[in-house]
Amino acid sequence: MRTMMQRALAAGCAATALAAVMSAALAESTSDEIAKYREALQDGNPAELWEARGEEMWKAPRGPNKVSFASCDLGLGPGVVKGAYAELPRYFPDAKRVMDLETRLVYCMVSQQGYSESDALRNTFGNGSAHRSDLEALAAYVTSQSRGVAMNVALDEPHMHDMYRLGEKMFYYRGGTHDFACATCHGDDGKRIRLQDLPNLTKIEGAQKAYTTWPAYRVSQGELRTFQWRLNDCFRQQRFPELEFGSDASIALTAYLAGRANGAAYDGPAIKR
Amino acid sequence: MADPMKIRANLVGDATEVKVLMSHEMETGQRKDADGKVIPAWFIQNVKVAHNDKVVLAAQWGPAVAKNPFLSFRFKGGAKGDKVKITWTDNHNDTRTDEATIA
Numbered sequence: 001m002r003t004m005m006q007r008a009l010a011a012g013c014a015a016t017a018l019a020a021v022m023s024a025a026l027a028e029s030t031s032d033e034i035a036k037y038r039e040a041l042q043d044g045n046p047a048e049l050w051e052a053r054g055e056e057m058w059k060a061p062r063g064p065n066k067v068s069f070a071s072c073d074l075g076l077g078p079g080v081v082k083g084a085y086a087e088l089p090r091y092f093p094d095a096k097r098v099m100d101l102e103t104r105l106v107y108c109m110v111s112q113q114g115y116s117e118s119d120a121l122r123n124t125f126g127n128g129s130a131h132r133s134d135l136e137a138l139a140a141y142v143t144s145q146s147r148g149v150a151m152n153v154a155l156d157e158p159h160m161h162d163m164y165r166l167g168e169k170m171f172y173y174r175g176g177t178h179d180f181a182c183a184t185c186h187g188d189d190g191k192r193i194r195l196q197d198l199p200n201l202t203k204i205e206g207a208q209k210a211y212t213t214w215p216a217y218r219v220s221q222g223e224l225r226t227f228q229w230r231l232n233d234c235f236r237q238q239r240f241p242e243l244e245f246g247s248d249a250s251i252a253l254t255a256y257l258a259g260r261a262n263g264a265a266y267d268g269p270a271i272k273r
Numbered sequence: 274m275a276d277p278m279k280i281r282a283n284l285v286g287d288a289t290e291v292k293v294l295m296s297h298e299m300e301t302g303q304r305k306d307a308d309g310k311v312i313p314a315w316f317i318q319n320v321k322v323a324h325n326d327k328v329v330l331a332a333q334w335g336p337a338v339a340k341n342p343f344l345s346f347r348f349k350g351g352a353k354g355d356k357v358k359i360t361w362t363d364n365h366n367d368t369r370t371d372e373a374t375i376a
Contacts, residue, residue: 044292044294045294046296046341048279049279049341050296052276104342128298129298162338219339222298222340
């Protein structure tokens with residue numbers, strides 16, 4: 001009797017071990033296959049269609065004032081796009097605020113082009129050809145002009161430093177109905193949602209790889225998505241209150257993650273499943 | 274009016290490699306909107322590619338092709354500076370033609 005139980009126990013252990021080996025192999029081949037899929041898509045990234053539309057928009061006179069973005073200062077001087085995204089978010093004395101790219105674009109649309117705030121914030125996240133997002137196209141163009149430029153967010157600037165610290169606190173802050181923090185999903189290696197591997201943002205390499213590949217074309221949505229969208233959807237998945245577009249909370253998290261990515265070459269707009 | 278295509282045409286050995294990105298919804302006609310109404314089919318039906326004036330690719334597409342389609346193919350011949358002209362027509366009879374120079 002005793003030997004039978006021991007044998008059954010031993011067989012059980014062996015089966016568990018085998019299952020563990022198999023699931024590890026499966027996980028590896030899955031992420032390998034997803035990597036291959038990404039590589040195959042790299043060549044024809046539809047983000048380029050957004051970049052082209054954004055470039056046209058950037059150069060054209062717009063809004064009630066018929067002013068182009070040539071007078072919009074993204075931090076490197078009026079109209080300068082090249083490399084600007086690699087230094088965002090940053091503190092803008094004219095607005096007396098730390099701003100990320102999307103917030104700054106809205107600022108220029110309102111203060112220079114004469115749009116109302118609600119018009120500038122229309123379709124922040126696009127949905128098909130009937131609800132296209134100007135902001136997503138503009139963000140695609142501006143970010144494409146920083147491809148290959150090393151991320152260089154000024155963390156020693158006092159306002160930025162405060163935002164970074166706030167973002168860090170939020171990253172680890174647990175709340176909502178599920179008692180989740182960003183770190184719950186993004187604080188360990190090997191975490192995933194369904195088959196999607198999640199980056200470990202507490203490690204520098206993880207944060208760099210994740211931050212430098214947004215905005216990205218999401219194949220599953222057929223849309224180009226910005227970092228504001230990424231944060232907004234993370235909040236939804238955590239069952240947090242909705243993250244307001246361009247809020248200090250969204251900019252603080254962006255400042256934290258951009259700061260963690262400092263030194264890595266920007267590599268977007270990318271393509272993601 | 275549809276957005277312009279993004280076309281790259283490069284000489285690879287004795288062939289020309291063409292890569293095209295098209296901006297199109299490619300709605301299958303199988304999906305429903307939030308109110309439960311069927312979203313009507315809307316997709317590219319015909320694609321024609323001409324090298325100078327000779328047709329080198331003609332295709333009939335259906336609703337199974339993805340949104341914002343990417344098309345890549347090679348054809349023999351072609352020289353630097355030649356024109357590649359691409360035209361698509363969808364089931365709404367909307368059409369778009371763009372041109373690129375072989376590099």
